[in-house]
Amino acid sequence: MKISSSNNLLCKKIRHVFGGISPLGSLSAIGQLFSFCNSAQTSFPESLIEVHSPEEEVVIALGSNVGNRIENFNRALQMMKKAGIKVKAHAQLYETAPAYVTDQPFFLNSAVRAITKLGPHALLSALKEIEKDLGRTKGIRYGPRPIDLDILFYGRIKVASDTLIIPHKNIWERPFVLAPLVDLIGLKAKDDTVACWHSLTGKAGSIFGAWEKLGGEHLIGTEGMKRVFPIGNSLLDWSKRIHVMGVLNLTPDSFSDGGQYISVDDAVAQVRLMISEGADMIDIGAQSTRPGAKRVSSEEELSRILPVLEAVRHIPEAQDKILSVDTFDAKVAYEAVKNGVDVVNDVSGGRLDSNMFSTVADLEVPYILMHMRGNPSTMQNDENTTYGDVCKEVADELCLQIKNAESYGIPAWRIITDPGLGFSKTLDQNMELLGGLPAVRQGLAATCVAASHGPILIGPSRKSFLGKICGRVKANERDPATIAAVTAGVLGGANIVRVHNVKDNLDAVKICNALSKKTAKLK
Known part of the structure; x- marks a missing residue:
């Protein structure tokens, strides 16, 4: 045979x-x-069929609706790694209404692509052991569970045994499985393995057709299915509205407000002001990243940040606000998170500290991954500002770093991308990028579909390219230009805006939110 x-x-x-x-x-x-x-x-001979590759690529779906769902996912991923299942890509997170048995809490769903040497039945056994270790018991079929791990695909084979069927037989009727699956495989078959997965389905239109048949992207944002982002102890539905991040610089030499918030009292007063004006997030930085800025030591950076964090954590207004640390230093990121920060905002996208990705992975916090070439001292030289198609190249370079981050264990569902306005770009390139955010997202989708479905942050606030266009030499005179840039970015698909002047930019964001809702109703 x-x-x-x-x-x-x-x-x-x-x-x-x-x-x-x-x-x-x-x-x-x-x-x-x-x-x-x-x-x-x-x-193959009858007595022993030999086939060769020591590793197979697999897709595993994750689901949870009991206990701390995101923590269940985190622990499951850790256990998978120990079991010899090396995750290479993650889907986004989806909060979904329960199917089949509807009288139970909402589920958190996702999926991962991984490499393993385990055969399909050994893989099944390993996943069942993880489920058991995380507290899953038999219970009722389709009922509540702390963790559910299903093998969707295994290499390029079908399996049909008494205990295992691959591809998973119920993929086609489950949007909570198809949405993460599309995050992982893209909107077209880009390699032989994905093409094989389509052929194994035996369905007309294959995986993409099944997703579209169920409603596709139109399902996202409905009551029964939302993309969510884990921050602190909550899941943020970032698609509901644009979020505003207020900037707090603790540096003596930042381009806009250097030296203004050196004292703890002045810094806390500014935090209070930004929160009163409507900031959702506060981004605290103690290392200047203006062009030509020199790097300070980790110790110097921490000496500026930690006293302010200690004070901010204890003011009532900040209790439900998201705090981020603006740093490209892994040691600073670690200490800041241990002292109450929720998010790491890295302008270098992991390029300036080789320990950043592993540190953020261990911290299990959201990571803002920005595009930059070189470092603050070299980013504006001719080599670092040479592009053919700036939107495409920024997207490609972001994807490369996103894949690197995922390989270290930072899931796509914890990554916010930032195209890096003002960093290693000329005036014309900044404007092309600001007006080309849909092209950036499309560029991400070409190789990092999950990232393209995640939040995009922009930070045009008071940047020099705005001053050059408007003839405003002083940074604090560029707020009207910033409002225009924020508006353009939000209408182009930005989900988070990082600004110095929260009050006026929030008004612009509110208009954009209202316009988006009105436009959605007309469709």
Whole structure:
């Protein structure tokens, strides 16, 4: 008997594919249990079928609706790593209404692409053990559970045994499975493995067609399905409205407000003001990133930040606000989070400290990954400001860093992308980028679909390119220009705006929110 194999699909040991199960006695039984993607055929002896690759790419769905759902996901990912399941990409998070048994809490759903040497049944056993360790019991079918781990795809094979069916048989009726799956595989088949997954489905229109048939992107934001972002102890539905981040610089030399908030009292007063004006987030920085700025030591940065954090944490107005630290230093990020910060905002996107990705992964906090070439001292030189298509190249370079971050264990569902206005861009490039945010998101979607479905932050506030256009030399005279830039960015798809003047920019954001709601009703 011959078993089919496809394109560059190497032979693998069936003994490996079974995950340690003894070889079956007949090829007909194996033929019923496994099928491979098409074309080139390979013959195997009856007593032992050998096929070769030591690793397989798999897709695993995650679900939880009992206890701390995001913590359940975090622990499951840690246990998967220990079990020999190396995650390479993560989908976004989706909060969804329960299916089948509807009288239970909402679920949190996602999925991951991973590499493993475990065969399908050994993989199933490993996932079941993780479920057990996280407190899952038999319970009622489709009922509440702290964790649910399902194998959606395993390499380029179908499995049909008494205990395991791959592809998972209920994918096609479940939007809470298809949405994360599309995050992982994209909107078109970009490689042989994904093409094979489509062919294994045996469905007209395949995975994309099934997602569109259920409603596709129109489902997102409905009562039964929301993309959410974990910050602190809450899940933020960032699609509801634009969020405003207020800037607090504790530096003596920042381009806009350097030296104004050196004392703790002055810093706290500014935080109170920004919160009273409507800020959702406060971004605290103690290292200037203006062009030409010199790097200060971790100790100097922390000496500026920690006393202010200690004071801000104890003011009542800040209790429900999100605090972020603006740093490209992993040690500073670590200490700031341990002292109450919720988000790490890294202008270097992980390029200036080799420990940043592993640190943020261990901290399990959201990460703002910004595009920049070089460092603050070199970012504006000719080499770092040379682009062909600035929107495409910024998206491509962001994707590269996002993939690196994910490989260290920072899930896409915790990443906010920032195209880096004013960093390693000329005036014309900044304007092209500001007006081209849809192209940036589209560029992300080409290789990092999950990231393209996540929040985008922009920070045009008082930047020099605005001053050059408007003839405003002093940074604090650029607020009207900032309002115009924020408006353009929000209408282009930005979800978070980072500004010095919260009050006036919030008014602009409110108009954009109202306009978006009105436009949505007319569609």
